Amino acid sequence: MDKVKCECGHVNPYGTYLCESCGKPLIEDTNKLANMRYEGVARRSQTYQRTVVDKIWNFFSSVKVGIWIIVAILLASSLGTIFPQEIYIPPGENPTVYYEQEYGILGKLYYQLGFHNLYRSWWYILLIASLGISLVICSLDRVVPLYRALKTQRVTRHEGFLKRQRLFLETKKITDISEELTKAEKLLKERRYKIRKENGNILAEKGRFSRWGPYVNHIGLIIFLIGGMLRFFPGMYLDEYIWVREGEEEVINGTDGEYFLRNNEFIMELYDEEEEEHYAEAIERAGGVIVRNYQTNATLLKRTNEGTVGSETELQEVKQSEIRVNQPLTFDGFSLYQVDYKLNELSTFTFRLESETADEDLSDMEFKVDLNDPQNVYEFDNGYRIEIREYFPNFTFNEDREPTTINRIPDNPAIVFEVFTPDMDPEEETGELSLIGIQMNEHLNPDGDAHDHTIRFTDAEMVDVTGLTVRKDNTLPFIIVGGIIFMIGLVQGSYWFHRRIWLQERDGTLLVAGHANKNWHGLKKDFLYLSEHTEIDIPIDQTEAKTSEQSDSQKGGE
Numbered sequence: 001m002d003k004v005k006c007e008c009g010h011v012n013p014y015g016t017y018l019c020e021s022c023g024k025p026l027i028e029d030t031n032k033l034a035n036m037r038y039e040g041v042a043r044r045s046q047t048y049q050r051t052v053v054d055k056i057w058n059f060f061s062s063v064k065v066g067i068w069i070i071v072a073i074l075l076a077s078s079l080g081t082i083f084p085q086e087i088y089i090p091p092g093e094n095p096t097v098y099y100e101q102e103y104g105i106l107g108k109l110y111y112q113l114g115f116h117n118l119y120r121s122w123w124y125i126l127l128i129a130s131l132g133i134s135l136v137i138c139s140l141d142r143v144v145p146l147y148r149a150l151k152t153q154r155v156t157r158h159e160g161f162l163k164r165q166r167l168f169l170e171t172k173k174i175t176d177i178s179e180e181l182t183k184a185e186k187l188l189k190e191r192r193y194k195i196r197k198e199n200g201n202i203l204a205e206k207g208r209f210s211r212w213g214p215y216v217n218h219i220g221l222i223i224f225l226i227g228g229m230l231r232f233f234p235g236m237y238l239d240e241y242i243w244v245r246e247g248e249e250e251v252i253n254g255t256d257g258e259y260f261l262r263n264n265e266f267i268m269e270l271y272d273e274e275e276e277e278h279y280a281e282a283i284e285r286a287g288g289v290i291v292r293n294y295q296t297n298a299t300l301l302k303r304t305n306e307g308t309v310g311s312e313t314e315l316q317e318v319k320q321s322e323i324r325v326n327q328p329l330t331f332d333g334f335s336l337y338q339v340d341y342k343l344n345e346l347s348t349f350t351f352r353l354e355s356e357t358a359d360e361d362l363s364d365m366e367f368k369v370d371l372n373d374p375q376n377v378y379e380f381d382n383g384y385r386i387e388i389r390e391y392f393p394n395f396t397f398n399e400d401r402e403p404t405t406i407n408r409i410p411d412n413p414a415i416v417f418e419v420f421t422p423d424m425d426p427e428e429e430t431g432e433l434s435l436i437g438i439q440m441n442e443h444l445n446p447d448g449d450a451h452d453h454t455i456r457f458t459d460a461e462m463v464d465v466t467g468l469t470v471r472k473d474n475t476l477p478f479i480i481v482g483g484i485i486f487m488i489g490l491v492q493g494s495y496w497f498h499r500r501i502w503l504q505e506r507d508g509t510l511l512v513a514g515h516a517n518k519n520w521h522g523l524k525k526d527f528l529y530l531s532e533h534t535e536i537d538i539p540i541d542q543t544e545a546k547t548s549e550q551s552d553s554q555k556g557g558e
Helices: 052-060 063-079 095-112 115-120 122-152 159-163 177-190 208-230 277-285 476-494 520-533 542-557
Strands: 167-171 194-198 201-206 237-245 249-251 259-270 291-303 315-324 329-331 334-355 366-370 377-379 385-392 395-397 403-405 414-420 432-437 440-443 453-473 499-506 509-516
Touching: 052 063, 052 122, 063 115, 063 122, 095 115, 115 122, 122 208, 159 167, 159 499, 159 509, 167 520, 177 194, 177 201, 177 499, 177 520, 208 476, 237 249, 237 259, 237 334, 259 334, 259 453, 291 329, 291 334, 291 453, 315 329, 315 334, 334 414, 385 403, 414 453, 432 453, 440 453, 499 520, 509 520
Parallel strands: none
Antiparallel strands: 167 509, 194 201, 201 499, 237 453, 249 259, 259 291, 291 315, 329 334, 334 366, 334 453, 377 385, 385 414, 395 403, 414 432, 432 440, 499 509
16 A cells, blocks of 8 residues: 655655645545544554454454453453352362352352353453453554654644634734734743744644553553463462461461461450440440450471471571561561461360270270371270271261261361270271261271270360461562553543644734644633734634534524
C-alpha cells in the first residue's frame, strides 16, 4: 500500500485521514467537522488486513475485545469464590474428599472442573496473558501514530483543517491583525501556553502531556499483570501454612529444608472485665470473652550441615521472636504471620497392660504413645511385646463401615494393639487384638475367645498448637510500581487536558480555531479572555450552530 504525499510535501502512511503536517483532509468526508481522534492518523489495525499477523493484530487492538476479555476474567474470578480455593481448606484435608463431604454434589463437580485451583489453571493464566497482549497492542496501535502526528504538526495549518475544527472564526473586522496577534501571543503566554510561530501565524499549545495519560495507564496495568503472572513462577511467590506444636520444631515450607521453627510457647491473652473497665461493655456484648493477644514465642533455626545421608540435621539458633497478629517474623525475604491456633490438642496417651488372671502382676507395664509419631513396637524387660497394627488419628467409619481416618490430626485417635506374651512367637502366632480409643476398648479376637490381657487408657497429655502462614512475595515491587504508574496516568489524563489555539492571517482575514481533547468549557474561557483584551472575537462552536440550524429548520417546517 503506497504512502500518500500531501501538497505540503509531507509523506503520510496509507489510510491517513488528515495530513500529519498541515492537516489537509486526504480522504473525502461529508462531515462538517474533522475527526480529530488520534489526530486523524492512520492506525495499523485500520489499514492492514491481509496477513494472519494483521488479523491477530486487528483482533487484539479492538477495545471491544479488550472489554470482553475483562468481562471473561471477572466471570472466571467469581467462579473461584463460590467455594474456598484448595489453599484455604483445612490443612491435611484431601481435596478429592473434602469438597464432596462439605458441599455435596456441587462441591464434587467444583473439584472435578478444576475450580478448586482456578487462579493457577492454564486457561485462567491464558486469559490474563490475553489481557496483557490486548493492552500492549491497543497501546502501540494508537500511541505510535499519535506521537508521530503531534511531533510533525506544523504551525501553519491548511485552511480546510481550521474550518473543520469545532471552534472556528473567520473575521475581517480587525484593524491591525499583526498588532492583535502580538497581543494575543503575550496573553496566551500569561495563560501558560507554549507558543510556536511561523510566518506570523501562531500555534498556542498547552497540556500535551495529558494525551499520554491513558497509555501510561496501560503501562502500569501491563507491569501490574506481569507482577501477577510472576506469582506462578517458582521462587517468586509463596503462601503456605504450617502448624507447630509447643516444644516441637517444624521445617518452614518453601525454604528447601534450610530453616526450622521451634514453638517455645503459644499465648492467648483475654481482656479481664475488672482490669479493663473501658472494654466492659464490649466484653459483655461478646459473652464475657474478648481476646487481647494471640502470640507465639518462637525460635528461628537454620540448618548448618548439608544433611548428608545418615547424618542428623544440625540446627543453629538464628533469633528469638514474638510473633503476633500483624507483627510477623521476617527473615531472608520470608514472613511468618500468626493466623490460627488450636488449644489442648491431644499429644500423648498413656496405657497400662493388665492381666485378667490373679497369678500375674503387670502393674509396672505402662507405656506412652506419641499420637503424632507413634512407635510401631513397644518391648518390655519381662518379654512382653505390644505392636500397633493400625492407627487412626481421627477415627471414623467410611461408607462401607470400615474404620478409617478423616485426616492426620489426632482429634479422635483410635489404635489397634496386638499383645504378645513372652511364650509367643510374633512371627508365627497371632497376639491379642484390641481397638482402643476415646471411650472405646474392644477385643478383636477372630475366634471370639476371651483375652488374658487388657490394655487400659490411664492418662492423656495435651499441647497447644499455633498456625502460621509462611509468605514470600517477590512480585510486590512489580505490583507496587505498576500501581503507582497507573495512578500517575490516571491523574495525568483526568486533571489536565490538551488545548490548542491556531491564529492565522490569510489575505487580510484572520482565521481562529481551537481544539481540546476534553473540557471544552476551559478552552472557551481562554478565548473569552482573549476577546476581553483584544479585538479577536470568541470563535463559534460549530456543534451548537449546527444544532440551532436543525431546530430552526424544524420550526420552519411546522
